[in-house]
Amino acid sequence: MQILDGKKTARELEKKLKEKVLLLKETYGRAPKLYVVLVGDNPASLSYVKSKEKACLRTGIEGKTIKLPNTISENDLLKVIKDLNNDDTVDGFIVQLPLPKHIDENTILNAVSSFKDVDGLSLLSAGKVMNRQDGFTPATPKGVMMLLEHYNIKLKGMHAVVVGRSNIVGSPMAKLLLNKDATVTICHRYTTELGFYTKQADIIVVATGVVNLITADMVKKGAIVVDVGINRVDGKIVGDVDYENVKEKTSFITPVPGGVGPMTISALIHNTVEAYMAKMENK
Amino acid sequence: MQILDGKKTARELEKKLKEKVLLLKETYGRAPKLYVVLVGDNPASLSYVKSKEKACLRTGIEGKTIKLPNTISENDLLKVIKDLNNDDTVDGFIVQLPLPKHIDENTILNAVSSFKDVDGLSLLSAGKVMNRQDGFTPATPKGVMMLLEHYNIKLKGMHAVVVGRSNIVGSPMAKLLLNKDATVTICHRYTTELGFYTKQADIIVVATGVVNLITADMVKKGAIVVDVGINRVDGKIVGDVDYENVKEKTSFITPVPGGVGPMTISALIHNTVEAYMAKMENK
Numbered sequence: 001m002q003i004l005d006g007k008k009t010a011r012e013l014e015k016k017l018k019e020k021v022l023l024l025k026e027t028y029g030r031a032p033k034l035y036v037v038l039v040g041d042n043p044a045s046l047s048y049v050k051s052k053e054k055a056c057l058r059t060g061i062e063g064k065t066i067k068l069p070n071t072i073s074e075n076d077l078l079k080v081i082k083d084l085n086n087d088d089t090v091d092g093f094i095v096q097l098p099l100p101k102h103i104d105e106n107t108i109l110n111a112v113s114s115f116k117d118v119d120g121l122s123l124l125s126a127g128k129v130m131n132r133q134d135g136f137t138p139a140t141p142k143g144v145m146m147l148l149e150h151y152n153i154k155l156k157g158m159h160a161v162v163v164g165r166s167n168i169v170g171s172p173m174a175k176l177l178l179n180k181d182a183t184v185t186i187c188h189r190y191t192t193e194l195g196f197y198t199k200q201a202d203i204i205v206v207a208t209g210v211v212n213l214i215t216a217d218m219v220k221k222g223a224i225v226v227d228v229g230i231n232r233v234d235g236k237i238v239g240d241v242d243y244e245n246v247k248e249k250t251s252f253i254t255p256v257p258g259g260v261g262p263m264t265i266s267a268l269i270h271n272t273v274e275a276y277m278a279k280m281e282n283k
Numbered sequence: 284m285q286i287l288d289g290k291k292t293a294r295e296l297e298k299k300l301k302e303k304v305l306l307l308k309e310t311y312g313r314a315p316k317l318y319v320v321l322v323g324d325n326p327a328s329l330s331y332v333k334s335k336e337k338a339c340l341r342t343g344i345e346g347k348t349i350k351l352p353n354t355i356s357e358n359d360l361l362k363v364i365k366d367l368n369n370d371d372t373v374d375g376f377i378v379q380l381p382l383p384k385h386i387d388e389n390t391i392l393n394a395v396s397s398f399k400d401v402d403g404l405s406l407l408s409a410g411k412v413m414n415r416q417d418g419f420t421p422a423t424p425k426g427v428m429m430l431l432e433h434y435n436i437k438l439k440g441m442h443a444v445v446v447g448r449s450n451i452v453g454s455p456m457a458k459l460l461l462n463k464d465a466t467v468t469i470c471h472r473y474t475t476e477l478g479f480y481t482k483q484a485d486i487i488v489v490a491t492g493v494v495n496l497i498t499a500d501m502v503k504k505g506a507i508v509v510d511v512g513i514n515r516v517d518g519k520i521v522g523d524v525d526y527e528n529v530k531e532k533t534s535f536i537t538p539v540p541g542g543v544g545p546m547t548i549s550a551l552i553h554n555t556v557e558a559y560m561a562k563m564e565n566k
Contacts, residue, residue: 127410
């Protein structure tokens with residue numbers, strides 16, 4: 001059994017990215033710039049935003065957070081997004097989710113210019129993933145793909161089972177695995193006998209938010225297990241996999257924390273550099 | 284075993300639609316209008332376009348075909364599309380595929396206004412399918428869903444196996460089945476042991492263009508089999524399923540011809556009426 005060490009991998013990729021960013025800065029006169037739009041003061045959101053700011057610092061990206069009050073209207077938030085779309089010095093930006101209930105998330109996400117949509121959450125970005133075209137991929141599934149690639153895991157012909165079908169993780173994850181020629185099964189809350197499917201899997205990616213959903217009896221010997229879950233239990237962060245009991249059956253497994261989490265942030269930074277390069281090269 | 288009779292179902296749905304169109308015409312003063320843009324004179328395309336024109340006649344939709352020479356430039360074709368986007372009397376239009384090789388299909392498909400994209404082939408329409416939002420769904424998978432609904436087949440909790448992953452059929456098909464709460468497996472040319480998966484399926488949808496790909500030993504007793512394939516063999520139209528040997532094992536099966544084909548055209552007409560209604564109601 002080998003650990004898919006997301007923290008170490010993210011740092012290695014970021015080190016390479018930092019060198020690239022230095023060269024790009026020399027060529028184009030400035031560093032790539034990422035804005036995070038943060039509405040309200042949800043503690044989990046604040047902690048994610050802090051991690052993103054640190055990743056910017058590590059890679060030489062200029063990161064900036066726009067903090068807006070919880071009471072902002074949808075229209076005023078749309079104005080902020082329009083300004084960021086039009087600001088030529090901003091290469092990419094994301095709107096931290098969740099948003100307050102009086103604001104429609106889809107309206108906001110679809111207002112983000114597809115050239116700057118580094119979180120890949122607009123309809124146009126989703127369409128590009130769906131139709132297998134180049135575009136920005138949501139950070140978590142992109143981070144998982146980067147991690148698998150780093151460990152030289154070849155997906156072609158594998159049976160991949162994705163548990164969860166959200167727009168942010170499960171659905172694009174399934175499509176990215178399919179685009180790498182895996183045979184893909186998508187399971188969810190209405191799947192009868194989840195274990196029937198997971199037991200067949202060469203690789204399982206689970207993103208449900210259900211603690212201990214995947215137990216040892218549900219995993220084939222030698223399978224790869226990727227745990228996207230981040231759950232807080234008795235003050236500890238755990239995933240969706242019963243890690244201690246499952247790990248010995250696997251060939252590769254991600255720990256939580258230190259697995260997919262750091263890769264997600266790294267993927268966002270990589271998307272930002274791609275947005276910057278696409279802009280500079282088309283000038 | 285029961286035949287999923289696409290021809291009969293399409294006619295029944297079209298009869299209801301015709302009544303609806305009559306009422307809409309009374310309310311809004313004109314019939315819905317569908318344009319088909321046909322480039323060149325590919326015989327298969329000509330035959331499809333003729334079927335579409337007939338379906339318009341059957342349902343009281345105003346159908347019109349714009350025939351363009353094979354030599355038209357991409358720019359000139361884009362101009363035609365822009366005019367159709369701006370023409371307020373056109374409710375929906377489609378560009379018949381395939382296009383000549385000197386024209387980029389994606390550029391053309393993405394130029395179609397998302398309000399008129401009744402073939403559902405633009406990136407924005409694909410994004411809406413991907414993210415489970417209302418929008419135009421490609422006609423073939425939509426037609427399959429209409430057929431299953433007509434026969435009152437409940438997909439929730441079923442294991443659906445889709446063979447083929449094209450942008451036009453397989454990929455949106457898988458997403459629509461998933462959105463109806465089936466557990467979905469997507470197989471393709473790099474799937475090892477296709478039969479391993481199809482044998483598990485409560486419902487198989489096959490869209491590959493490979494004659495006799497699905498044989499009786501690959502189908503579970505009582506399964507539902509939907510054959511999207513249209514292949515010409517010795518002057519006869521056949522699907523991707525070894526129909527004669529498979530049918531006895533199934534609970535429901537689509538014939539070829541007379542199965543998915545007529546439903547595809549019906550779905551396009553239904554999309555056109557939806558486009559018209561959305562426009563009229565927002566006026």
